[in-house]
Amino acid sequence: MNKLSRRQIITTGLAAAAGISGLAVAAKLAGRYGLIPPDSGGIYGPGETLTYAAQRVLTRHTLAREFSQSQISKDPFAYPVDPLGEEFQRFQSAAFADWRLVVDGMIARPASFSVAELKSFPARTHITMIGCEEGWTYIAEWTGVPLSHILELVGTLPRARYVVYRSIQPEAWDSIDMAEAMHPQTLVSYGMNGGELPVPFGGPLRMRVPRQLGYKNVKYINRLTVTDKLKQFGKGLGSGELGAEDGYAWYAGI
């Protein structure tokens, strides 16, 4: 065995110190630029943080692929949901005339919108793929209000970092960061393939986040909350029993 020379010990020590302080600086910078996901703890934290940070650096402004009319799936699949309760059925029998999307949290002007009001806002339509974390996909044409339009309307405060969206199903809530919320393809969608958004696909209102997997695209949303931290929602992991609290990653861009 070689004996360690004094020079080797000093070099190794300096390299280790540089490495540790480098990591500390990197962590601090990552925190400041919003590159750390809420589920960054635990044994999978490092990988999850790397994935989220790398995708935020590389794809912050990229667009999800859009397809042509002829590529729309003739056989889209609506994932079965937990039984929708009586409350939902009452809304449904009134053709969702009373359904409202409440917007609260760190905003200047708390508001609540009916589906008809949302339809009167400037709309965006895109033909995009929805992919399940299980591996299957379909392509559909989605119509809705860009979430960014709603956020501008209610006056998001500068400190805001996330938008939490909740469904009439209490277990199905989730959240996205501001980069995703302000992305031009992120929609509060009410239309699919030229018609109303069918109930099995999330009608009357579904959060449509085409750059993330299907499970972030929560159906039957009725409340948006703008916030600067996710700690006070559920277990503080950023999504509910169908997401992070069931062991799924909060960031689903991969």
Added chain:
Amino acid sequence: MHNAGAIDTLSQMAETISPRHALLVRVTHWLTVLSFLALLVSGVEILISHPRFYWGETGNVNTRPLFTIPIPSSRSIVPTGYGYVLPDQNGWSRYLHFQSAWIVVGTGLLYVAFGFFGGHFRRNLLPARSDLSPKRLGISIAQHLRFARPSSEEAWSYNVLQRLAYLVVIFLCFPLIIWTGLAMSPAFESLAPSAVLGGHQSARTIHFFVTAFLVVFLLIHVLMVVLAGFRNRMRAMISGRVTEPQERV
């Protein structure tokens, strides 16, 4: 401090100077083993949630599959013919899959940089032109098919089939499996276009076949190690030492 000690030191020095495998090769080899096994286990878990494959952009349970794997599924929506549904393991499987992918990519980049700049590829993996003649290749294939014991100099270098297999794994399989993996990421798809692979579902199907190929490679690789002398080959890849130094001459 006399003769015996001096010889001992000399032989130790010889081993320190040129181990059978460079330290970096040994470390990256075992890191890749660990992450590949983690990727395989988590990948199979994810596959179980939808053991159907398609070609093109889209495919789901309403679509006719290209082929299906005849196993039970962890999702009740998948028609499998089995009367039961396996427990959902996708949460941790997806976390583990991507964490291991980071390790394998980092390790791979380090290894490839070392391979190019340290001369490892040129010296140890690039086959000699003369070995690539059909006749020499034929001889090597015949030797492998007869399970002939490798010659003693093979303890210190790779034969031509080995070199070709490693080059295919390093420069074809790994880039392709990383590319097809990224092509399934909805956020990354705009940067790693799955369109050139024939679509999102085609990327998933190719990802599966490359995995299958790598598993076959792994089985043959381990079989060859066993046939060539498990203890010696393992020692060479762990400590870098080869037991019969006189065979080196």
